[in-house]
Amino acid sequence: MSDKRIIYLDNAATTAVRKEVLDAMLPWFIEHYGNPSSIHSVGRDAKRAVENARKQVAMAIGAQPQEIYFTGGGSESDNWAIRSAAEMLQSKGKHIITSSVEHHAVLHTCEYLEKKQGCRVTYLPVDEDGRVNPDDVKAAIAEDTVLITIMAANNEIGTLQPIAEIGRIAKEAGVLFHTDAVQAIGAIPVDVNEWNVGLLSLSAHKFHGPKGVGALYIRKGVRMNNLIYGGAQEKNLRAGTENLASIVGLGKAIELATAELPAHAARMTMLRDRLIRGILEAIPDVRLNGHATQRLPGNVNVSVRYIEGESLLMRLDLAGVEASSGSACTSGSLDPSHVLLAIGLPHEIAHGSLRLSLGNGNTDADVDYVLKVLPGIVETLRAMSPLSASNACPA
Amino acid sequence: MSDKRIIYLDNAATTAVRKEVLDAMLPWFIEHYGNPSSIHSVGRDAKRAVENARKQVAMAIGAQPQEIYFTGGGSESDNWAIRSAAEMLQSKGKHIITSSVEHHAVLHTCEYLEKKQGCRVTYLPVDEDGRVNPDDVKAAIAEDTVLITIMAANNEIGTLQPIAEIGRIAKEAGVLFHTDAVQAIGAIPVDVNEWNVGLLSLSAHKFHGPKGVGALYIRKGVRMNNLIYGGAQEKNLRAGTENLASIVGLGKAIELATAELPAHAARMTMLRDRLIRGILEAIPDVRLNGHATQRLPGNVNVSVRYIEGESLLMRLDLAGVEASSGSACTSGSLDPSHVLLAIGLPHEIAHGSLRLSLGNGNTDADVDYVLKVLPGIVETLRAMSPLSASNACPA
Amino acid sequence: MYSDKVMDHFENPRNVGELADASGSGTVGNAKCGDIMKMDIKVEDDIITDVKFKTFGCCAAVATSSMATEMIKGKTVSDALALTNRAVAEALDGLPPVKMHCSILAEEAIHAALEDYQKKHPQG
């Protein structure tokens, strides 16, 4: 590989581990490596480290340490929360309320429950900015509603949901409320009590922690069953030898992210808004996706008409800019992102969308660079596109 | 903590990460950290690393790379294998055959399926050495049997099961066969074709790899559904951002463990047998648990009459020897290990059992040290025990 | 994921553009699926003397369009009609399985342009 400059703008997909986080993890591979469930001193050392991380996570989201359960990541947390709620509460009912812009870890779990476990799922629509209307949540609650699961912040278009309002509605109705806060941690303030959530998912690699580790917050009193059965770890609710080093890394990462949140968010918001303004000014026929202000500080998502996302990505990649598109074509599906369709974009516009997601490592110079190279790339691709303003969609 | 000598003999619980493994992992935290599902160059780097690890795992167990699916560890692999088989094959039947000495990740999953999903489970007995009789497996197969799940090697008493024979029986009967090979990898040769397994679980931290990562081998043609739904990772079968550094570590660890297997196993066997002989010679009223020869090279498990396991452990710990017992009393259960009960030990003897499990780091000097301190510790504890040869069990 | 040949044709696509005096022209695919290809060909004495394309689509779509134009240029109409998507994919040193549909699109685009030519020149 050449040593050309790489500007990483895909922090919503995953982030680099911070040096402080890796430093915190390193002692737990070779030097200390006990099984936290072992009662000898090597095991007890490990146990203390896990419990310290549990406190760090709890502190960051306004919870009690005994309400934090470590998992293998955001997807597992989402699956566990939703499947457990559906199973434990089936005598009460089989209705779940979610939104049409959730992450696939939520949507596909709901679809599984619909198809295989006889659940009824309401997929609430969103407005053109990607927001769920709390009134819709209220109206959807039925006798047999056992769970509301609405994400805190969208991973594609960055839109923040009115979680506190939805939480209040859920509480009044006495319905369990889960939120996928995977994108929210480190980006916006998260407080399980202000939000009135019963369950909350998070994942370390979205805030400069390691991949493959996450947590589920389970409010005291919420009855759960296991997604993973086996040993007595995590108070018998999540089996598997504790992922020691990664759990330590999660603890450190969330502690840092939370301490630095106000300054970090302010800086990200500034970079984000410069990027958005710059793109909209320099390139015609571009639209911003997601809410203008109620959005993640680091999220830029635009649709560039007449060109296709992957080509745009690959050209940016060749120029050293690592981004992401709303087109899931690598997965073999020809459909563009369900989120972009849910906010009402026609297919051909959704296909031409681009997500630039900022993180700790990004600077003003990165924004300048993107604003320098992007217009030319768009122009090149448009020159080879059969579509244009006069010939927009020969579908 | 003092700098007294620590002799770690709990390698069946977990192992220290090897330096070569950590070195292989380190570039994948900060320097390279892409999401293997991202199509830009940072993502493609990560993807290559994951696919390389997949080859390393496949090679180690005689499989094809496309038959390897990464998971969050041995427990997840076991849960996934068994729940998927039960769900995908329910139209064929609801009968599962397992043994009474499986790990809880298998047993508790089976119990869940029994209680909540209407499955019928046969828990085969074992002989006094802990072996399943293949004839019993054959006899247990019914019209509606959809899965046989028998572990390759027992984590407590080290007994190896006649997996190849059971595999042949399963194949002849056309029944899907899963084996929990978590303790077998790096300890005995593992070959999915010689064993005729359809599914096989493994976990990196048992062979000097990192915790929180494992794999499930899924033979081509075996139809699966997800335990974790979401993104398209692992060919749509296991969602969640790939645990990049840990997967790289798994690959490296299994490659090393497999390459070194013959020499390593020979050395472990020698240490093991010295330890067993030394203990049986030096201490009266001690019995070896598990098979004398058909056992894991690194496993020693003895019952020391008249004393209780945790006290023995803690005294050993104070002397710098880290071991494990067959008494699950830390988990709040008063029952001793189900494995020790299954091989016919009375409760009071099962309570006094001790597992010493050897790993890479252990030497002859460690064996000498244990043989030096253990007899005195046993004597002290026996001196304070109300039980003795003349007063064995006032139950 | 993509071969060097694919990346080369993506970065430096051959024969991009349109022919003002095309003998035949064809557009296939649709924006809904994320791929549209337009091919213009110029035929003289049954030989394809020039060809240009425009593509809205992913890397693989751009590269297969580009490669396909190179492969038919200078060929007779019937030779061009015999070009298969497999041959285009092979010439690019292969495509990821999920991208094979792009090569089919390239084959279809050539066929569409040639059919248009034949329709306009029935005696040809």
Add this chain to the structure above:
Amino acid sequence: MYSDKVMDHFENPRNVGELADASGSGTVGNAKCGDIMKMDIKVEDDIITDVKFKTFGCCAAVATSSMATEMIKGKTVSDALALTNRAVAEALDGLPPVKMHCSILAEEAIHAALEDYQKKHPQG
């Protein structure tokens, strides 16, 4: 997991052994559950002048036995009868929740020994 006090009493248990001339003796628990405690007490003029224990059990069982013997030595029979498992656990700076049953066992062992004494010395 265990307090320093528990570990101290586990490593250096006080009053281990048996009394040849015990005034009362009690054994509680059973090997099936993994805990057996035997207490011997010597009572003189309603005062517990000596006490010894033997325990088959975990750290917590050993430590609670040891602590309990210290707490009743020199006490009157009725004071000793008033000793609760909670007091023993507190004197050890607490026990893990799953180990509280050990302290109950210690209380029961003392009671058993004292009852044995009272049975043998009904006038006492």
